[in-house]
Amino acid sequence: MHFLDARDHIEELQSLRGIAALMVAISHMSSIYVLPSGLRITIDSVCNAHACVIVFFVLSGYVLTGSLIRRGLSWSSVKAFYVGRLFRLFPALWVASAISALFLLLFPELTIRPALSFWFYLFLHPFPSLTQLILSALAIDKSLIMPVWTIFIELMGSAIMPVMVAVALAKARLFSWIVLGMGLAAYLLAHAPHRLDSLSYMFDFALGVWLASRRWQFFDGRSLPTLLGSVFTLIFFRFAYLAIRNGHATPLFFGYDDPAPMLIEGLAAFFLVGALASEHGRIRALRSRWAISLGNASYSLYLIHFPVAILLAKTLSRVFTNETNAIAATAILMAAGLTISLGLASCMYRFVELPSIALGKRVSSQLVSSHAPMNV
Numbered sequence: 001m002h003f004l005d006a007r008d009h010i011e012e013l014q015s016l017r018g019i020a021a022l023m024v025a026i027s028h029m030s031s032i033y034v035l036p037s038g039l040r041i042t043i044d045s046v047c048n049a050h051a052c053v054i055v056f057f058v059l060s061g062y063v064l065t066g067s068l069i070r071r072g073l074s075w076s077s078v079k080a081f082y083v084g085r086l087f088r089l090f091p092a093l094w095v096a097s098a099i100s101a102l103f104l105l106l107f108p109e110l111t112i113r114p115a116l117s118f119w120f121y122l123f124l125h126p127f128p129s130l131t132q133l134i135l136s137a138l139a140i141d142k143s144l145i146m147p148v149w150t151i152f153i154e155l156m157g158s159a160i161m162p163v164m165v166a167v168a169l170a171k172a173r174l175f176s177w178i179v180l181g182m183g184l185a186a187y188l189l190a191h192a193p194h195r196l197d198s199l200s201y202m203f204d205f206a207l208g209v210w211l212a213s214r215r216w217q218f219f220d221g222r223s224l225p226t227l228l229g230s231v232f233t234l235i236f237f238r239f240a241y242l243a244i245r246n247g248h249a250t251p252l253f254f255g256y257d258d259p260a261p262m263l264i265e266g267l268a269a270f271f272l273v274g275a276l277a278s279e280h281g282r283i284r285a286l287r288s289r290w291a292i293s294l295g296n297a298s299y300s301l302y303l304i305h306f307p308v309a310i311l312l313a314k315t316l317s318r319v320f321t322n323e324t325n326a327i328a329a330t331a332i333l334m335a336a337g338l339t340i341s342l343g344l345a346s347c348m349y350r351f352v353e354l355p356s357i358a359l360g361k362r363v364s365s366q367l368v369s370s371h372a373p374m375n376v
Contacts, residue, residue, distance in 0.1 A: 090139075115322065301342065
């Protein structure tokens, strides 16, 4: 087994990010029309978008910890880290927001056929106001891109990352207790008022830092069973938990903010990332060109798929009627939507993300006046 070192670039983790983004896109696009309850429950039982979001956060904690360790925890390198995160997250967000705004401007209609699900109807907005446009560009408002709430959480996690890494490296035992306390806080904050509930996800970033900042002998010889068990938990636990709690199977939308599955999914993501890191180089399917390319474009895919879904739903409503079979409509929208989204995401990665990342590195390098780590 490979030593668990977050400083390495691990292709399996990049591919995992791509698979998670694709699962979110599939979940969202399959949730637009009112499907038969049995089919909706079947899809939700194997397509847990919330668990994929949790995986994003744990992955970020793990990968960003490795980045900070490589840089060295000097004040200048921490400033460079912040600059790099801004260049990494915002340019693609601005381009996706501009595309979404253009779609809303050209296709303002709000009546869509066949019947929409209640979940999708919540995010079918008119063209936003100037204030909403500004807040959308800052990853605060969801009027242009619904999943942008997770980018806001990503910014929060990035903001506290250097502090968590410094504590984890200097006071390992103390940080273990901090992670435990953050888990308890996550449980208590899950139903907190808007924005305050975002703090509950800091637990997932802390799990990633915890995983990357110490030597875990657990992963030396048990990675394959751990890998399979964590994947199974991420896919099915929330569905099984809600079915047992409610006495019958229900769509995952009705238990999205339940804190118990959130904590279990965070722990499962912890073990999944650790297992993949320890299996570095051994899982060929996740090292294929397709999987790595999907991982490279995962951020753009995550941003652009929802505006594309709205555009297609509005466009297809000119062809569909209220009597159109919802299953057939979903199949058509998903086939077209995933194809367009993957194409746009690939272009955004090549022409937006890569140049902005390179520019961020150049700006960051100018801020790093000393590479000596501070005494944490």
